[in-house]
Amino acid sequence: MTTDRPVIEFDHLSARYAADPLEVYREMRERCPVAWTDAHDGFWVTSTYSSVFAASRDDETYSSKKGRHGDLDHTGVVIPSEPTLRLLPIEVDPPELRPFRKVMNPAFGPKVVARLVPEFERLAAWCLDQVIESGEIDFVEDLASPVPAMATLLLVGLPVEDWPRHSRAFHGLVANAPGTPEHAEALELIHGIAGTVLTEIADRRPHPRDDLLTMLTQVEIDGRRLEDHEVGSIITTTLGGGIDTTTALIANALVYLDEHPEHRARLVTDDAFMSSFCEEMLRYFSPVQGFARTVTKDTELGGCPLRRGDRVFLSWAAANHDPEVFDEPEQIIPDRFPNRHTSFGIGSHRCVGSTLARAEFAVVVREVLRRMPDYTLADGAVRYSNVGTVNGWHRLPARFTPGEPARPEA
Template identity: 30%
Template sequence: MTDRTSDWSPLVTDPDGTYAQTFQDMRGRCPVAWSNDFGGFWALTKHEDVVKACKNPAVFSSAPQFTVPHLDLGFPWLPLQSDAPAHTAYRSVLTPFLAKPRIQGMVPQFRELARNLIAPLRGKSEFDASMEFAQPFAGEALCLALNVPEDMWAEFRSWTSNIVTAFSTGNLPLILEVSNAVSEYVTREIKDKSENPGDDLMSAMLQARVDGRPLTQPEIHGYYMLLTSAGHDTSSNSLGQALLHLATHPEHAARLRAEPELIPRAVEEIVRFYGPLIGLGRQAVQDVEIRGRQIKAGEQVALVWAAAARDEEQFEDANSFILDRPVTRSVSFGFGTHYCVGADLGRVQLAVAIEEFLTEFGNFELSGEVGRTIWPTQGIRNVPVRTS
């Protein structure tokens, strides 16, 4: 660990449980900030710096690590933990399942999922909009898009729930427990789909080639681990943030009911403003200077999407939530080579879920304490609401 004075700690949130004020302060006072947490790391908080880092994998590499803190379980978390040109091949395995035309064609199925989850909530005066709607919807929609067998959905959701809890609490034994369960599943599926291929994700992975070779079992394990964490958590966090926002801003809920054509813009603003995934990691593979700070080869660097997405130099009135803000080049879905492969799925999921929730519940308000996660997500675990 480098002996430096710490500029901030990601383990300390603002009084409201978010990082909004902290990141605003850092952008002005110390835009390239050092933290002594997690063995020491740099945080890039300006939009310009984050974009430049994304464009320069020769300096800021994803292959050694993609998270801060670094989590090495003996396999790469694919496709994120890779650099070009291998990244292109790894990413292409998921692309057919998450391509925009396919996702758009699945809107009726996503609506059915949403309505099925809403059905048992009808007539309830109070329920948890995150636990009972946002989290299961995000998990089931992802499973549906990836053609995960329906009899695996419950187990898949248990993995996502446990791994999110493990990340937010630093519970390494729980991460290992999930990893072992995923490994057992991968072993069973490889055997089954080798003998009985279909149109599911595992079959596609077994047919994929990287540099002319098939994927290894650890690589396949890494795909499933990433999907159970980032693939699910970002969408459930965004939807939880959306429902919390609408519960506390009834004027916005009313406007979206009256003008549902604004929902896609609202989705972009929710993701920009609330930053459900705070940031991802890189490792500096050579010395570099940014804004007078000397980053050494081998040091951890966090690209803080949530801070960059509220950069006052990039976005007009950046710290205000503007429901119908024109679509801007936010980095909340990442940037460059590592732009989120599931971005179209995320957008469609959010739009469908918001519209169905607003259609069903004419009035709802926050009725209790909100449960939040901390670094590396601004997640919403609980949104207790009262309907009328």
């Protein structure tokens, strides 16, 4: 290690980070916008909007690739690197990325989402029906976990009733630090899911349906059909991207609304307010706290000398609380405008599922507030012990005045 770099103690997987990520970034921003930490074999961390923005928009210098390319080891987008195969399209750079996004963007676009919204409503109503007469719910286990999982499976074309396996796998992966038995179990489950996906791909080639799996088996990129392992990789990224992130967003919003019931009635009737509320929840809680890049050439970021082969953690969470860009960044202002948060990423890898996530959020939050308008959180809430990847909750028990089932059609 050289001495010309500011060194801090930073570990996004630590208990200190989980206790108060904003405090960690506040301190860091005051000392140095970009700093080095020795955690996980060493990496840079960015704490300002401008440094996150600059690096995210420069794929040539800040690579998302995984694996050995030329003489350089690329570590992909998470620190520490996961022992999974390269994930498409998140672990490739432009220009290789572009054709993937060209075929994926419409498959996740507003038209597809509009068609799925009635399904999301049905799924949310079904979940609430299971508990509505009891007056008790665990907002994570009974709602925020199943609905995004089932919605993602529906889009992909996998059996919706298999949601518990997917939910367990992707929650387990992000909620537990690498090296723990829970994390190892999650990797095992994801391995099993990848096997199921390959079987489904083999089935879709001769038997097309109206789903993402079919589209990916038929589409041509650069004049050729995608190979099974490529389709499988895109599906795994989609499952990982779609399941736990939206769960965390919904859970944090329900915690906030427990403390601020004054916004509840308006959220049920005012779509524009729901939309700005969703953006503020995304900004403040930053469900995905950050992603990593590998530096491909010596450069400078925030006045710091980055070397070829270094890794950088681009913190969306830090950027989202930068006082240079957001007035009163540590206050939640439900109708904040403008709100140029970075929670879906910036640049060529910007989240392809953002429209889907926003739609799921609005459906689920509205349904809770409509059918359980007086809910209060009960004892027993458990937050992830590791929030550096996804800022989520394991458990969120609540009570409400019991109601009647809505019984949506199966």
